[in-house]
Amino acid sequence: MKESRQKSPGRIKASVLKWLGVPISLTDGAFWSAWSGAESSSGESVSVESALQLSAAWACVRLIAETIATLPLNLYQMQADGTRVVAKKHTLYHVLHTQPNVENTAVEFWEVMVASMLLRGNGYARKLRSSTQIIGLELLLPQRMNTPKRLQNGQLQYTYNELDGTSSTLSEDDVLHIRGFSLDGLMGLTPIRYAREVIGNSTAANKASGAVFRNGLRPSGALSTDQILTKDRRTEIRTDLAEQFGGAMASGKTMVLEAGMKYQAITMNPEDVQLLQTRAFNIEEICRWFRVPPFMVGHSEKSTSWGTGIEQQTLGFLSFSLRPWLTRIEQSVKRSLLTPVERLGYYAEFSVEGLLRADSAGRASFYSTMTQNGIMTRDECRAKENLPPMGGNAGVLTVQSALLPIDRLGGQTAAASAQDALKNWLNQEQT
Template sequence: MKMPKALTGLLTKAANAMALSITGVSLTDLRLGAFMAGGPTHSGQMVTVDTAIQLDTVWACIRLLSETIASLPLKLYQRETENTSNVARSHPLFSILYDKPNADMTGVEFWGCMVACLLAWGNAFAQVVRRGDGTIIALNPLRPDRMTVRRDPNTGALIYTYAWQQQILTLSETEIFHIKGISFDGLMGLSPITVGRQSLGTAMAAEETAGKTFRNGLQTQNYIKAPAYLTDEQRKLAKASLQDYAGAINAGKTPLLEGGWSVESIGLNPEAAQLLQSRTFNVQTICRWFGVQPVMIGSMEKSTAWGTGLEQMNLWFLQYALMPWLVRIEQAISRCLLSPVDRLSYFAKHNVDALLRADTAARTAFYIAGRQNGWFTANEVREKEEMAPMDGGDMLTVQAQMIPLSDVGKSAVQPTLKPVPGGQPPPDPAPSGTTGDPDV
C-alpha cells in the first residue's frame, strides 16, 4: 500500500527534526555522514572525533597545538603610525581576548577549547554576546558538530543553526565568531579526522589488534588437536579445562594434555606481522595530518629534542605548524569581532617571543646588537626579560665610534681651548712666518 504524500511529508519532517536535534545536521545535508561516523573506512573501523581522539597520537597532536596556541598571549593593538602600534588596553575587546572571554572560562581555557575544536572538526564557533549598544561582553564556545551554516538565498547573509539539548538556536553573522580550517566552499572547514579517516581507521585497527594480542597473553591463534572425534560430554569437559589457560592473566601456564592431544598454532606472531612497526608508522602518518613533527609529541625513534637542534625545531614548529593557525585566528577576530571602523586602526596579534627565545648567550648577543645599533632601548630589553622599566631607559643609543663612511680620515677631535686669567679672550694666533713676539 502506497503511503499518502501528506503522511510521508510529516514523517520526513519529523526525522529531519530529530536528526537536526541530535547531530546538528539535517538529513538533506551532505555532511551528515561525516558528522555521524566520518564515512566508511577500509579497515572497517568507525572513525569519529570521539573514537579517533582515543588514539594517543591524535590526542597528543591536538593537545600540543591547542595548549601551545592557548598559552601564547593574544592582545589587541592600536596602530599609531604606519610602523608603530601600542597595546589597546582601553578597548572593551582587549580583556575578552586576553584573559576573560566569559564568566566561566579563562583565556587559556577558552582558546584551548576553540583550537581543539578547530583541529578536530575543522571549525570553531563561539556565540558573540553584546550589550544594547553593540559592545561585545562575552564569547561562549559552541560545539562544531551541532552547527550548520547556510546562506539565505534572498539576502545573501549567512545563517547559523545550532542544535543542543533538543533546542534549536538560530544566529546571525553578527552573533557568531567563526574560525575556519582548510575549506573548499568558504562556509565550513574540513575536519582532519574526517578527511584522514582511512589513515586513522588503519591505526585504530592496529590498536585493536594489539589489544587483543595482549588480552590473549601475547599468543597467536592456537587450536587443540584431538586424536579422535569427541562426544558432546568430552567436548564440554575439554572446553572447561582450557578456560584455565585462556586470557592474558593466565599467560605462562603450561596446559596438561593427555591421550595424544597436541597444541597447534595458526597465523603469524606479532613480530612476523610487524605489528610494532605498523604502529610506529601510524604515528608518523597521523602527525602529517596535523602538521606536527613526531619528535614534538615524544616519538624519539630517529631524532632527539635536545642539544643545538632545539632552537631550530622550535622555529620550524612556529613557522609551519603554528603560524597558519595563528593567522587564521587573528584574521577571524578582525572579521567577526571588530567593526569596520575599528578594523582601520585595531588588530589582534599573538606574542610568539617565548617560542623564539634562544639560550642565554645567544639572547644576550642579540640584545647587545640591538642596543649598540639603535633598534632596542634598555626598557624594551627589560620588558622582554620581564623586568620593570627604569628611568632614562627609553632612549635609543648607538656606539660613539661609528661615523659615516664619508667622514673617514677627517679629524673628529676639537681643539682644546685653555682658560685665560681674568676672563680675557686668548690672543689671536700669530701670522704664519712670525714667532708671535712683537719685539722681533
C-alpha cells in the same frame, strides 16, 4: 554485524546525550555524522571521539591547542608616528586577552576554538554586545551548528541547536566564525573525515595488538591425537584449555594432556605480524595530518630534520605548524570583531616571544643585538623579562660608537686632524 563495526554502549550513550531534546530529521547530517561517524576500509567507524582515543591524535590536538591558547593575544593600536601601543583601554582587549565570558578564561576559550578547528574544521563563538559594543564571546559547539545559508542579500545565516532543545537563528554579525583549511571559503574541511582511513587503520592495529596480548602472545595452537573425538569432546577440551591457559596471566602454567594428545603452538609475536612497525607508521601518518613533527609527541624512533637545539626546533614548529593557525585567528578577529573604522587603526596579534623563553642563550643574544643596533632600549628588554625599568639612559636608544655613517667618516678624520694641529701649535707656543 561484525564486532569491529559495532559501537560501544558508552559511545552511543554519549552521542544520544548530546542531542537529547533536539528535533532530528532524516536529512540532519550533523546528527548522523556524530552518531555513526565515517566508515573506513578497515571496518572501523571513525569519529572525533574515536580519533581522540589514539594517543598520537590526542597529543597532536593538545599540543597545538594548548600552545596557541597559552600565547597572549593582544590588541594593538597604530599611532600617527607609525609606532604601536597595546590598546588596553579598548573593551575588546579584555575579551581577547583575559576573559571572553563569565565561564571561560582566555586559555580555555581559545583552547576549545583551536581544538574545534583541528577536529571539525570550524570554530564558532556568539558575540555578546552591550548596545553596539562587543563585551564578550560565548562558545558555540561546531557539532551543533548547521551549515550556513546564503541569503539573497549576500549575508550568511547560521542555525544553532541550543542545549535546551531550541534552535537559534543567528546573522553573520552575531557569529565569530574561524574556518580551517577550506575549498570554498564558506566552511572549513573536517580533518577527521578526510583522515578516516589512517585513523581507522590505527584503531584496527591497536585492537589487533590488544587481542595478541590478551591471548598471551600465542593466539592459536593445535592439539593432535590419533583418536577420533566427538563434537562434544572437542568443545569440552577447547573450553577447558581456554579457561585454564587463556590470557597473558596464564603464561607459564603446566599443561597436562591425555591419551597421547600433543600440543603444537603456532607462535605469533608482534614482530612477526609487524604490529609494532604498523603502529609506529600510523603515528607518523597522524602527525602528518596535523602537521606536527613526531618527536614533539614522544615518537623519537627517527631523528628530526627540523634542526638541532631547542631553539631551531621551536622556530620550525612555530613557522610550519602554528603560524597558519595564528594568522587565521588574527585576521578573523580583525574582520569580524572590529568595525570598518577600527580596522584602520587596530589589529590583534599573538605574542610568540614566550615560545623562546626557555632558551636563555638565544634571548641574551637577541637582546644584545637589538640594543647594540639601536632597535630596542635596555628598559624595553627588561620589560620583556618582567623586570622594572631603570630609567635615565636605560630608556635611550644606543649604538656601537665604532659604527658611523660613511658620509661622516671624513668629518671625523678632519676634526681629528684639526685637534692634532691645535695641540701642535700650543706646544710650539709654550716652547
